[in-house]
Amino acid sequence: MRENYIGKATNRVDGPLKVTGQAKFAAEFTTSGLLYGVVVSGEIAKGKIDSLDDSEALKVEGVHKVFSHKNRPDIIHYINKKHEDQDSPYGEHFKPFYDEKILFNQQPIALVVAETFEAARHASKLIKIKYSEEPFLTDMQIARLEAKKPDKGKMGWEKPKSRGDAEKSFASAEVKFENEYTTSINTHNPMEMFASTVIYHGPGKLTIYDKTQGVMNSLGYVCNIFDLKKDDVQVLSPYVGGGFGSGLRPQYQLMLATMAALDMKQSVRVVLTRQQMFSFGHRPGSINTFKLGADKSGALTSIYHHVVQETSMFEEYTENIASWSGVAYHCENVDLDHKLAHVNLYTPLDMRAPGAASGMFALECGLDELALKLNMDPIELRLKNFAVNDQAHFHRPHASNELKACYIEGAEKFGWSKRNSKPRSLKDGRKFVGYGMAGGMWEANRQAIQVMAAYNKEGKLTVSSASSDMGTGTYTIMAQMAADSFGLHIDQVKAMIGDSKLPEAPLSGGSWTAASLSHGVIFACDKLKKTLFDSAKGMKNSPLSKSTFEGSVFKEGWVYDKTDLTKKVSLLDILKHEKKDEITETDGENKIMGMIKQMPYSKNTHAAVFVEVKVDEDLGMVEVTKVVSAVAAGKILNPKTARSQILGGVVWGISQALHETNLIDHNFGRIMNHSLAEYHITVQKDVGNIEVIFIDEKDDVTSKMGVKGLGEIGIVGTAAAVANAIYNAIGMRIRELPITPDKLIRAT
Amino acid sequence: MNLSEKPTHSLILKINGTDTILKIKPWTSLLDGLREYAGLSGTKKGCDHGQCGACTVLVDGKRINSCLTLAVMHDGHEITTIEGLGTLENLHPLQAAFVEHDAFQCGYCTPGQICSAVGLMNEGKVKTEDDLREMMSGNLCRCGAYSNIFDAVKEVINHKTGVLL
Ligand code: FES
Numbered sequence: 005m006r007e008n009y010i011g012k013a014t015n016r017v018d019g020p021l022k023v024t025g026q027a028k029f030a031a032e033f034t035t036s037g038l039l040y041g042v043v044v045s046g047e048i049a050k051g052k053i054d055s056l057d058d059s060e061a062l063k064v065e066g067v068h069k070v071f072s073h074k075n076r077p078d079i080i081h082y083i084n085k086k087h088e089d090q091d092s093p094y095g096e097h098f099k100p101f102y103d104e105k106i107l108f109n110q111q112p113i114a115l116v117v118a119e120t121f122e123a124a125r126h127a128s129k130l131i132k133i134k135y136s137e138e139p140f141l142t143d144m145q146i147a148r149l150e151a152k153k154p155d156k157g158k159m160g161w162e163k164p165k166s167r168g169d170a171e172k173s174f175a176s177a178e179v180k181f182e183n184e185y186t187t188s189i190n191t192h193n194p195m196e197m198f199a200s201t202v203i204y205h206g207p208g209k210l211t212i213y214d215k216t217q218g219v220m221n222s223l224g225y226v227c228n229i230f231d232l233k234k235d236d237v238q239v240l241s242p243y244v245g246g247g248f249g250s251g252l253r254p255q256y257q258l259m260l261a262t263m264a265a266l267d268m269k270q271s272v273r274v275v276l277t278r279q280q281m282f283s284f285g286h287r288p289g290s291i292n293t294f295k296l297g298a299d300k301s302g303a304l305t306s307i308y309h310h311v312v313q314e315t316s317m318f319e320e321y322t323e324n325i326a327s328w329s330g331v332a333y334h335c336e337n338v339d340l341d342h343k344l345a346h347v348n349l350y351t352p353l354d355m356r357a358p359g360a361a362s363g364m365f366a367l368e369c370g371l372d373e374l375a376l377k378l379n380m381d382p383i384e385l386r387l388k389n390f391a392v393n394d395q396a397h398f399h400r401p402h403a404s405n406e407l408k409a410c411y412i413e414g415a416e417k418f419g420w421s422k423r424n425s426k427p428r429s430l431k432d433g434r435k436f437v438g439y440g441m442a443g444g445m446w447e448a449n450r451q452a453i454q455v456m457a458a459y460n461k462e463g464k465l466t467v468s469s470a471s472s473d474m475g476t477g478t479y480t481i482m483a484q485m486a487a488d489s490f491g492l493h494i495d496q497v498k499a500m501i502g503d504s505k506l507p508e509a510p511l512s513g514g515s516w517t518a519a520s521l522s523h524g525v526i527f528a529c530d531k532l533k534k535t536l537f538d539s540a541k542g543m544k545n546s547p548l549s550k551s552t553f554e555g556s557v558f559k560e561g562w563v564y565d566k567t568d569l570t571k572k573v574s575l576l577d578i579l580k581h582e583k584k585d586e587i588t589e590t591d592g593e594n595k596i597m598g599m600i601k602q603m604p605y606s607k608n609t610h611a612a613v614f615v616e617v618k619v620d621e622d623l624g625m626v627e628v629t630k631v632v633s634a635v636a637a638g639k640i641l642n643p644k645t646a647r648s649q650i651l652g653g654v655v656w657g658i659s660q661a662l663h664e665t666n667l668i669d670h671n672f673g674r675i676m677n678h679s680l681a682e683y684h685i686t687v688q689k690d691v692g693n694i695e696v697i698f699i700d701e702k703d704d705v706t707s708k709m710g711v712k713g714l715g716e717i718g719i720v721g722t723a724a725a726v727a728n729a730i731y732n733a734i735g736m737r738i739r740e741l742p743i744t745p746d747k748l749i750r751a752t
Numbered sequence: 753m754n755l756s757e758k759p760t761h762s763l764i765l766k767i768n769g770t771d772t773i774l775k776i777k778p779w780t781s782l783l784d785g786l787r788e789y790a791g792l793s794g795t796k797k798g799c800d801h802g803q804c805g806a807c808t809v810l811v812d813g814k815r816i817n818s819c820l821t822l823a824v825m826h827d828g829h830e831i832t833t834i835e836g837l838g839t840l841e842n843l844h845p846l847q848a849a850f851v852e853h854d855a856f857q858c859g860y861c862t863p864g865q866i867c868s869a870v871g872l873m874n875e876g877k878v879k880t881e882d883d884l885r886e887m888m889s890g891n892l893c894r895c896g897a898y899s900n901i902f903d904a905v906k907e908v909i910n911h912k913t914g915v916l917l
Pocket residue numbers: 796797798799800801802803804805806807808817818819820
């Protein structure tokens with residue numbers, strides 16, 4: 005396959021639609037007679053609703069109905085407990101409007117449906133609710149005392165494995181240190197708020213525009229809980245205004261809008277408010293008890309990483325936080341543990357690099373602290389303890405691992421050699437300048453997927469799959485791969501995703517979409533090419549009658565014999581010959597088939613990130629002035645969109661380090677800063693110069709093309725690098741995220 | 753009686769050069785007026801509270817958060833939204849620069865970023881790179897496309913004004 009697009013910086017194919025405001029998101033599809041639903045959120049953390057008076061709300065002109073636990077339809081969901089989704093953790097899932105019980109603050113408790121958004125919003129404020137409160141606990145630091153091992157956890161959960169005798173080797177270690185690192189509760193907050201527009205076509209027949217990272221997940225969920233036929237419901241999400249994990253589970257606006265539409269036999273749209281974006285799923289807070297031991301040469305002799313992570317009272321959300329400490333570096337003695345602290349908050353939900361973003365904050369800060377004690381350069385310490393294989397998984401070799409090159413090329417680009425390991429040694433005016441670095445790691449997985457390829461009489465090739473593009477560039481890489489497979493200009497190719505009528509695709513998360521699609525698109529295109537070739541060969545007096553498929557090449561709408569390019573058949577003639585307007589083929593990969601070759605290997609992406617900060621000690625302000633992120637992630641399909649993925653990850657890492665935290669008032673069990681004014685995220689002014697380096701890395705195990713995925717790796721380690729740089733600047737070690745001015749001033 | 757049958761406030765907004773008659777209740781925000789009544793969903797809602805900049809539009813050339821103002825307050829004003837800046841065939845220089853620099857990922861903050869950058873250029877206050885960063889900080893981008901947004905806007909400012917930041 006000639007690579008005209010793959011591996012080349014290619015503008016997003018959906019770019020023009022996005023910059024002209026024509027890309028439509030879930031809340032932007034409409035139909036005549038559409039009703040608007042506004043959700044009413046509860047105001048206590050635990051207890052029950054004694055009374056809910058909607059009489060005033062119903063008097064508002066244009067209000068049609070108020071739904072709550074008092075009058076909710078008797079849908080199957082409430083009776084048979086079939087309300088799993090593809091990403092639900094083990095436990096008793098929350099069912100909106102099931103009964104009067106309140107399980108968490110901001111729980112949805114009523115839905116006002118009206119002819120206009122304005123009327124519904126106004127009426128929602130007129131609903132009077134009385135509660136009986138019960139004692140609750142939202143403070144993880146108290147709940148940790150009762151923390152217990154998870155029973156089953158969630159999909160992807162891996163019980164951390166210990167090895168050797170970490171306690172003994174720690175006791176006898178020549179150099180050691182121990183401390184506790186805390187990561188805070190963070191909320192995804194994609195810019196687009198969760199929304200579902202449910203178009204009612206008749207009993208049981210719906211078209212749903214949903215904000216989701218997987219239309220098949222929303223489809224399965226809705227069909228399960230409302231007992232609908234999959235053929236009668238179509239879920240669409242052509243554009244998704246950011247996900248970062250928040251769209252991995254269907255959110256409650258989907259269920260409520262569908263409930264209202266089916267009950268009222270009318271089309272309904274429900275959009276959550278920004279405040280309500282804090283009412284479901286978050287990155288869990290974690291407390292990391294951490295010990296490292298080494299000999300004088302810097303070789304690690306003991307790693308101890310015990311984690312307490314919060315989850316709700318009703319579901320066991322678990323993420324792999326400690327386990328990274330067992331794979332990232334070579335060490336014979338490792339003691340890992342993971343316990344859950346149950347609190348009266350909603351269940352956490354995967355958020356960009358779930359687990360690694362928290363666990364590797366502890367690990368990578370810990371190594372920095374150890375390097376200082378050893379009087380060793382942090383990179384040298386990491387090289388010394390380089391993991392030659394995956395000790396936690398039967399010593400499997402890496403499918404590929406260019407981490408060393410990440411250290412070296414990153415350091416070079418950053419100018420690491422100019423760093424003085426002694427804190428407070430570099431100043432810029434009244435600000436102290438510090439350099440810090442960290443490593444990062446994320447798994448490189450692939451999932452089963454199906455793709456359809458179609459060639460039509462306009463000479464256009466379409467590739468489609470029920471996958472998703474949340475800004476990740478899925479449309480573009482699909483078009484690139486298909487264009488190269490058929491030797492077409494990218495304008496002749498159309499990519500279609502975000503539609504449940506398309507061939508089955510997995511949830512888009514975990515950085516596996518690109519690798520999975522790299523198989524799906526190529527397999528589907530190959531199958532279509534074979535069909536087209538066979539047809540061409542079978543034509544009367546075909547110029548290709550003696551040619552073989554293996555010896556053929558597709559280019560600009562023709563199929564040629566490679567050995568004699570005068571022998572060719574136009575693809576349009578094949579369509580005419582077949583008397584068809586379009587020829588389609590569907591192919592892909594099932595799970596088992598995809599896994600066999602991969603089994604003996606450990607598959608991960610790696611990174612090294614370097615950060616320069618300037619710290620104003622008097623004001624406790626930290627500026628991140630420069631970042632270099634060196635990433636080894638196999639084959640890069642599109643350096644332009646890939647770079648953006650890493651930039652985004654780095655910005656998230658800075659945000660995690662310096663800004664983001666859900667501040668909870670434990671007297672009320674309520675998030676105090678549930679708005680974008682008070683939940684701080686990185687803004688334009690906070691971002692200095694960020695450089696991304698992709699290391700050349702060959703890998704023929706992880707996927708055919710060597711694609712590994714990039715959604716998570718950019719954030720992993722970044723927060724640690726910021727914290728390490730702050731230490732280097734002012735000699736203060738803050739082990740509790742985020743590193744806000746109050747903590748810095750207190751420390752200095 | 754249904755709300756829809758009730759007399760509502762009728763006003764004329766000059767949106768993207770076209771007089772558009774909207775029949776709406778007086779408490780409809782300009783943002784909802786555009787999205788729900790004028791059928792222009794290019795302007796985005798990210799918070800409805802003036803905290804994110806996704807809803808930025810131009811009113812008589814000045815950038816404002818359209819969620820923080822009522823539609824009825826703009827009777828007769830010239831409103832420019834993302835749909836009025838350029839077309840697919842003929843992109844506005846900022847729109848073209850955003851595509852070229854990959855200055856977005858999900859694209860949800862993008863209309864607001866672009867309208868904000870147009871307003872910024874109309875203001876003519878940007879003298880340094882730091883000014884540019886500061887004055888674009890009212891537009892949040894959760895995808896973290898900031899440095900590409902910066903490059904795109906800087907390029908267009910330089911090209912337009914010849915002033916090198
Ligand atoms: S929607 Fe207007 S500022 Fe956020």
